[in-house]
Amino acid sequence: MNFNLDEIKRPLVQLVTNASVIESVKSYESMNIEERINNDRNIMEINSGISSFQTLISDILLIGRTGYINNLDGRKSLRWDYPFTEQPWFLATQQKDNEGFMALGLHKQDYYLDNYISRYNQYTLSIAMPVFDYQKQKVGAVICDLDLKKVAGLINLSAYEKNGQIFLLDQNGTIIVDRDTSLIGQHYETDKLAKMKGDSGSFVVQTSTDSVLLIYHSTAIKGWKLVSAIPMSEIKGHSLSLKTKIAGIIYLCLVLNIVISMIVTFRLSRPVKKLLTTLDQTANTSLKVIPKNYVYKELNQIGDKFVELMGRIQNLVEQNYISQLAWKESELRALQSQINPHFLFNTLQLLQTEIVYGNTNESNDIILSLSNLLRYSTRVGSELVELQSEINYLKDYLFILTKKFNGNFTYEFEFPDESLRHFKIIKLILQPIVENCIKHGFGDYPARNTIHISVKSVPKGLLIYIEDNGKGIEKAELLRLRELINNRAAKVNDRVGLQNVHQRIQLKFGCEYGLYICSLKGRFTRVYALIPRIEREETV
Numbered sequence: 001m002n003f004n005l006d007e008i009k010r011p012l013v014q015l016v017t018n019a020s021v022i023e024s025v026k027s028y029e030s031m032n033i034e035e036r037i038n039n040d041r042n043i044m045e046i047n048s049g050i051s052s053f054q055t056l057i058s059d060i061l062l063i064g065r066t067g068y069i070n071n072l073d074g075r076k077s078l079r080w081d082y083p084f085t086e087q088p089w090f091l092a093t094q095q096k097d098n099e100g101f102m103a104l105g106l107h108k109q110d111y112y113l114d115n116y117i118s119r120y121n122q123y124t125l126s127i128a129m130p131v132f133d134y135q136k137q138k139v140g141a142v143i144c145d146l147d148l149k150k151v152a153g154l155i156n157l158s159a160y161e162k163n164g165q166i167f168l169l170d171q172n173g174t175i176i177v178d179r180d181t182s183l184i185g186q187h188y189e190t191d192k193l194a195k196m197k198g199d200s201g202s203f204v205v206q207t208s209t210d211s212v213l214l215i216y217h218s219t220a221i222k223g224w225k226l227v228s229a230i231p232m233s234e235i236k237g238h239s240l241s242l243k244t245k246i247a248g249i250i251y252l253c254l255v256l257n258i259v260i261s262m263i264v265t266f267r268l269s270r271p272v273k274k275l276l277t278t279l280d281q282t283a284n285t286s287l288k289v290i291p292k293n294y295v296y297k298e299l300n301q302i303g304d305k306f307v308e309l310m311g312r313i314q315n316l317v318e319q320n321y322i323s324q325l326a327w328k329e330s331e332l333r334a335l336q337s338q339i340n341p342h343f344l345f346n347t348l349q350l351l352q353t354e355i356v357y358g359n360t361n362e363s364n365d366i367i368l369s370l371s372n373l374l375r376y377s378t379r380v381g382s383e384l385v386e387l388q389s390e391i392n393y394l395k396d397y398l399f400i401l402t403k404k405f406n407g408n409f410t411y412e413f414e415f416p417d418e419s420l421r422h423f424k425i426i427k428l429i430l431q432p433i434v435e436n437c438i439k440h441g442f443g444d445y446p447a448r449n450t451i452h453i454s455v456k457s458v459p460k461g462l463l464i465y466i467e468d469n470g471k472g473i474e475k476a477e478l479l480r481l482r483e484l485i486n487n488r489a490a491k492v493n494d495r496v497g498l499q500n501v502h503q504r505i506q507l508k509f510g511c512e513y514g515l516y517i518c519s520l521k522g523r524f525t526r527v528y529a530l531i532p533r534i535e536r537e538e539t540v
Helices: 004-018 021-025 033-054 089-094 150-155 190-195 232-280 297-336 341-356 362-380 387-404 419-422 431-442 475-485 497-509
Strands: 057-064 102-108 123-130 136-148 165-169 175-177 200-205 209-218 225-231 385-386 409-414 422-427 451-456 461-468 514-520 524-531
Touching: 004 021, 004 033, 004 057, 004 123, 021 033, 021 057, 021 123, 021 136, 021 461, 033 057, 033 431, 057 123, 089 123, 089 136, 089 165, 089 385, 102 190, 123 150, 150 165, 150 175, 190 200, 190 341, 209 232, 225 232, 297 431, 341 362, 362 387, 385 387, 387 409, 387 419, 387 451, 419 451, 422 497, 431 451, 431 497, 431 524, 475 497, 475 514, 497 514, 497 524
Parallel strands: 409 451
Antiparallel strands: 057 136, 102 123, 123 136, 165 175, 165 225, 200 209, 209 225, 385 422, 451 461, 461 524, 514 524
């Protein structure tokens, strides 16, 4: 269920962040014909992908506060005279405190033409996200209507027992999905809702005819709970028929186990003790065992092979250690050579936009910067590069991002000592830090934000710090992040860029080097990278 709900969220995010959707929702009426056609074409391309792969989605509505309306079939099935912007479920998306995913609950689809029998005047369940313009003002919403029959069919496939039931409750305790359609829209019993505390749990309630086990679990949509009701009589019925047989089997197994244990103990204890005595007599620093004759051939084989086994174990330990180091190094080299496909796609889309509008110089600059990024990241060679080369790569990367965000953030570099530019650092360790500044510090809509990169010499080596004036990090989250990047046992994950960079530095230079993060909520986030001063790679 959560997997399907998460899949439903993806097209909503894709639509609310799409430039064509934002422009259409905000100012469709003031556009010329060419702009309308281009925006509608882009929206239809996104909609075609949504309708092809999202099975639980009945329809997606794009509604602007100015009156703009669109859906998956390009408005063919909608009533053009319907007052969408006056509906309570749309107005809920425009409230000040609703800024992310929200559940709109049940409402009737009376905005379709009456010849669409499968939808017209039928109940639907909606999930929505507000649309913001580039000034972070709400200009509309993207509303996803779910197919209740398909959702009900999905959860009924997992119904427990013959008379078990599964149903879905919204944040108000209203039944929104149930096999019995007559119950949809009714409020669930208050006393049972009061017992559903936390994200998941279970409890037994007494009905007029039987006890019922209620199991509940929160879903990917905040406030929704999936509830399963199973009669206790059916649960107990399975165990009653097997109770006698299981008890007999258990008693028989206990008796056999005692008899067999006594026989085995008597037959094996003496020769095993003799073997253990021989092993105990072996010096702690030597793996050599003096072979002796035992009653059983197997014990003789153990004694004869013990020295060989210990030698093979030692070799395997050494080989495994070496292979683990080699695998770790190859994994890090693979991660550092990757270009984020999403970043590459956005860059190509930006380049297409500049070409369409005839901005030759801008297009040429973007192509040069992108080619520099690809050439630098895919170049095979030493892991260490000059700091200036890494800075040049970073400038090309930031140049493309500033173009993407229309110059809404700036960056600056500070070198108190120009000679520091020629020292060696690990290739591609600064870009993940800068990417975190933009992704987590600035969010989707940077506005008057700045990234400051500075390098200075300290007694232990080079100290590089990257600071942003973004939204900062909560104290608890900052402590968790520090613990994560310092957890050497954790597997390197390309989705945790700081952890990857920290482990690469420590793997190369030792535990006294690496990253340190400090932040103040609402003010700044600063990441320090400490590495030794290296003029030639041979000195590492």
